[in-house]
Amino acid sequence: KAGVTQTPRYLIKTRGQQVTLSCSPISGHRSVSWYQQTPGQGLQFLFEYFSETQRNKGNFPGRFSGRQFSNSRSEMNVSTLELGDSALYLCASSLVGTGLYNEQFFGPGTRLTVL
Amino acid sequence: AQKITQTQPGMFVQEKEAVTLDCTYDTSDPSYGLFWYKQPSSGEMIFLIYQGSYDQQNATEGRYSLNFQKARKSANLVISASQLGDSAMYFCAMREGRRAAGNKLTFGGGTRVLVKP
Numbered sequence: 001k002a003g004v005t006q007t008p009r010y011l012i013k014t015r016g017q018q019v020t021l022s023c024s025p026i027s028g029h030r031s032v033s034w035y036q037q038t039p040g041q042g043l044q045f046l047f048e049y050f051s052e053t054q055r056n057k058g059n060f061p062g063r064f065s066g067r068q069f070s071n072s073r074s075e076m077n078v079s080t081l082e083l084g085d086s087a088l089y090l091c092a093s094s095l096v097g098t099g100l101y102n103e104q105f106f107g108p109g110t111r112l113t114v115l
Numbered sequence: 116a117q118k119i120t121q122t123q124p125g126m127f128v129q130e131k132e133a134v135t136l137d138c139t140y141d142t143s144d145p146s147y148g149l150f151w152y153k154q155p156s157s158g159e160m161i162f163l164i165y166q167g168s169y170d171q172q173n174a175t176e177g178r179y180s181l182n183f184q185k186a187r188k189s190a191n192l193v194i195s196a197s198q199l200g201d202s203a204m205y206f207c208a209m210r211e212g213r214r215a216a217g218n219k220l221t222f223g224g225g226t227r228v229l230v231k232p
Contacts, residue, residue, distance in 0.1 A: 031217075031218050033218055033219065033220070035220075035222075042222060042223075042224050042225065043206065043208075043222035043225075044222075045219050045220065045221070048217045048218050048219060050217070055217040055218075056215070056216065056217040056218075056219050058219070088158055090158075090160060092160070092218075092220075094218055096218070101148055101165050101167060102148075102210070102218055103150075103162050103165070104162070104218060104220065105162070106152075106159055106160035106161075107159070108157065108158060108159045109158045109159065111158070
């Protein structure tokens with residue numbers, strides 16, 4: 001079974017530009033979550049999508065947005081990039097079921113550098 | 116609000132010895148799950164072990180075990196017989212059980228482990 005894939009793996013942008021990152025979950029997984037990892041703030045939850053609907057959202061400005069397609073693939077978009085948006089963006093997919101144990105499988109991440 | 120604290124930013128451990136990584140958490144939700152992840156330098160997060168708030172016994176997975184002390188709100192990870200490949204960042208994370216939380220994981224700041232030969 002293929003794992004979670006993220007494209008691109010590396011990205012360099014300049015301030016003010018916008019960027020779109022893509023995440024393909026494990027086949028059969030309908031929930032996709034996004035996380036931002038920076039040395040200063042650590043790992044922070046951005047948002048979760050399930051069945052093409054945003055189910056939960058972290059404390060990030062409106063410049064950060066996402067969507068999910070009918071095949072569960074997800075994209076996240078950051079507009080008007082700032083230097084502080086430089087980070088590793090991790091995507092995680094999971095089944096959606098009852099119970100607390102719902103292992104999330106992470107992709108390799110997209111490393112975004114904003115110059 | 117939920118919070119995870121890992122007080123050890125970094126530690127060295129001798130190969131073949133055991134190491135304990137500390138994690139304390141805070142939540143008002145009586146139902147929650149605790150996860151440990153390993154992040155090698157490549158960046159990918161690797162799931163290690165899970166403990167549910169209602170689990171009576173401490174979780175174990177191979178060389179990994181979780182010392183769960185609910186009253187103290189701690190969930191320490193024990194790695195036995197350390198190997199060079201265990202050198203990585205380790206994150207403790209929590210998922211709350213309330214429906215609005217969805218699959219959101221709240222992470223601690225991480226502990227960097229370096230195994231010495």
